[in-house]
Every structure is written in C-alpha cells, then in structure tokens.
Amino acid sequence: MVEHEGIRRYVAHLILWIGIAIVAFPVYVAFVASTQDNALIANGQMSLLPGGHFLETYYKTIFVGTSGSTREPVGTMLFNSFVMAMLVALGKIAISIISAYAIVYFRFPFRMPIFWIIFITLMLPVEVRIYPTYKIVADLHLLDSYAGLSLPLIASATATLLFRQFFMTIPEELLEASRIDGAGPFRFFWDTLLPLSRTNMAALFVILFILGWNQYLWPLLITTRDDMQTIQIGIRKMITTTDALTEWPVVMATAVLAMLPPVFVVVVMQKLFVRGLVETEK
C-alpha cells in the first residue's frame, strides 16, 4: 500500500472535512440566525456571520418565549423535556433490570411465556398503536402529565433483552460464592449484579435519554396545555403558516437549545454512546 500514499491521505482529509461541513452547516446557520435581527432575516438578507443579538434573543427565548399570545418560555419546555427524558431512561432501566433478573436467576411457572410477552414488544414502535394508546392514557386521566408522557415509551423490551444477555455472561461461580457468604436474592442483586452492570446501565441511559428527549409524535398528541409542552412540540408551534409572523431568531435559538443537551451527551460520553447504540441494535 505504498502507491501515492501522500496524495491519498490529503484526499481523505479533504473528503472528511467536506463531510463535516455538510453535517455542521445547518446547525451553524441556525446559530447565526439566532444572533441576528428578525427584520433582516425576514427580508432574506441574513448574513453568514454572527450578529449582535445573542444575549437578547436567548434571554427572550428562555424566559419569555415568542411574542405570540399563547407564548410559553422555552425554559419551561426544556424542563419538561428533561423530566420526560429522565423518566423514560431511568424508568425503563429500573423495570427492565429487575425483570431480567427474575427471568435469568429464578425458575418459576410461566417464566418463558412472560419472557415472550415482553420480547414481542420489540416489534412495534409506539406510532402504530398511537390512537388506542392515547385513549387509554386519556381514560387513566394521564393527559398532560409526566406519567402519560413517559409510560407508553417505557413499554418496550430492548433494555430487558440487553440485561438478560449480560446476566447470561456472568459466571455461575459468582452466585455460588455469594450464596456461601449467606447472601439472599436481594443482597446478590444489590452487592454483585448492580455494580457489574454499571457500564451497561450507563450506556443504555445515554441512548434512552436521547430517545426520550427527541420524542415528537407522542407528546404532540397528549399535551394540550402549553405549560406541559416539550421543546420539540414548542418549536413546531412557533412556526406559523404565514412566514411573516414567524420570529426566526427565537425559533433558531430554540432549535439550538433543543439540540444542546442530547448533543452534549453524545460528545462527552462518546464511548458509552457508541457502546449503547451498538448493543441496543443487536
């Protein structure tokens, strides 16, 4: 592999930078737009360099919202999205790890049927059962609540399967050893299994947090009150059908704020993210 190594390397660098530019350009435009004057943008005279309205726009976006009559500060939406993402991630991990524990470490009647009942949920995303789920959540009086936002998204088997697979790889001797030490099922779970699962839980958390944060169709249906909106819903409502009324700097600032937490998680916890992504897809 010696032919034209130097040139090839430059070409590779060049192509990668073009790729990065393609990937980053829309986000750069959004950021630049969020720092400029609305009148300029609406006239189609937006500059590609940052303007001077950064603090003003972001202050307005986070604490006040758009100038419309049904405005809601984006700070509230960020809070709602955060609560929803945390509930989805932690809730799913919590109920999955204990059910996987039961399925792997106990023998009881209907063990396999129960496993299959959980396993089959892998197949269908929430979108295909959206209206019946809506009706159930409404009947349970969970519309406009954090429980209603997160519970239907917790009902899936990915995490259970992952923990089950992981528990299967833990050597039998560990259980026997802690038995000799007199540990019961609770102690074994708490002192042995949980510490061993820490990396798996963290990787799963990263993926589920992003999944919860980025939900759209479900919160769109079940939130009717403005103060329960997640940021993904809020941003759509800011775009009015008549272009002239859309406050683009605020919309773009909201887009930037909506991206920040999940992108931060991916970049900072990159190893865990990659691991979680590869494992949940298996």
Next chain:
Amino acid sequence: MQKQSVFQSRLLPYALVAPQLAVVLIFFYWPAAQAVLQSFLLQDAFGLSTTFVWFENYRELLSQPDYFTTITRTFVFSFAIACASLSLALLLAVMADKPLRGGTLYRTLLIWPYAVAPPVVGVLWVFMLNPSLGILAHRLQAAGIDWNPLLDGDQAAALIILAAAWKQISYNFLFFLAGLQSIPRSVMEAAAIDGARPMRRFWTVTFPLLSPTIFFLLVVNIVYAFFDTFGIIDTMTRGGPAKATETMVYKVYVDGLLGGNLGSSAAQSVILMIIVILLTAVQFRFVERKVTY
C-alpha cells in the same frame, strides 16, 4: 438458556416482573389489540354507535388508489433516504478508516447529528430552503431553478429526503466504521500485495466483507424512514403540498386525528404493523445468520 444455580422463591420473581408486565400489558398489548379491533368497526358520523363490519374498513381502504400512492411514496422515500445516506456515510467511513492524524476528532465531529431530534432537523432545513428567505433557496433561485417546495410536490419530496438523509448519516457512519474496523488488516494487505489497486481492493474485498453491515443498515434505515421521518414531515411540509409528502405514518395521524376516521386509521395501523413485523423478521433472520458465520 438458563443458569444452573438459581434462587428459590415462590413470589419474588413475579413481583420482579410485575412492573414491566403491567406497563407492557396496559400500554402495549391493550392498545395493539384495540387497534386490531377498531379496524373491524365502523363508527357512525356522530360517534354514537359502532357496528362490527369485518373487513369493510380494509376493503374501503384498499379500493382507494390514493392509499396505494401513499404506500408507493413511503417506499420510494425510504429507499431514496437509505441510498443517499448510506452512500455518503460509506464514503466518509472508508476515509475515516485510514490511519489519519486526528482520526478520533473526525469521528466526534461526524456522529453528533444522531442526537438532533427529527422536528429540529426539519426546522433547520426548512429555514435554509424557505423560498422567500432561505439562504440556500436564494442560491438555487440565482442558479435559475424555480424553487418553491410550498407549491411543487417533487421539490417538497426532495426537501424531506434531503433532511431525513442528513440526519441518518452519522448513524450509518458509525456502523460502517465499526464494520470496516473489524475487517482484518491482513486481508487488505494480501490484496495489495497481489497488486490490486485501491478502488479494486474496495470493490472486490472491502465491499463484499461489509455486505452484512450494509444489509443490516438498509433495514434499519427503512424502518427509520417509515417512522422517524414523522417529525421532519410535520415541521417541514405537513404532508403537503397536495399530499405530495404524506407517508403511511403521517396518513395514520391525519386520518385519525384531523379526519376523525378512526376505523380507517386503525386499519392502516394494522397494515403498518404487518410491514414492520415483516421487516423485523428479515432483520432477525439476518442477525442469526451473522452469528453462525
């Protein structure tokens, strides 16, 4: 498939699976069953009475040429999104797989769009390509293209495909890179010693060895294009103009909510379920095969 040594307890295991079973039964099985049942029912105009009509909703649905257009459109979108995104991601992954300085930096800079939510992706692109104020739209108009996705259905479709493919690049890149890194160096070196030039090496050695990854990603991308594009479509075009960007999932949403036609919406849901189950089955078969390789 089970540990040799286990705990003995009569009630504890049930208590441990109870929370998940409850959530799954209430929020998964019950609504899924309702969707199937609903698809056999017909509601009168005022929602006062429902009658059991067997396959009437399906017959009605499948007799509309419109619905087939929607199905075809969904598949066309899916393949276009998958092909655009997969080819660009593969190119970038092959480049990033070389021993370059700053390799990990490139990876970081290419994977973060995974975390951007579909509606936000829609907003970003709709802003740049808005016919009256978008900066990319101005370039297109300056180049003599009559760019107006608000009126032109094909342009609106291109807009959706572009935005959806953009978002999926990082995901595909990551899996391609992992696939490339699992190809043993010795195989590549052997081909090089045999005198195969880089392009030939890629098509005769790398590409075939990568085919399981490509197939896996193709299925994942199609499922992505079916469901996760909802947020993109809803923020960019809302299915318009004149339904030119209405996919199957979007139609379920519109018919059920705005149209109030729950029976038809449920029948569509069931058809979607069947398609997803088939796709998942294909994917599982493939995963099994990969294990026995």
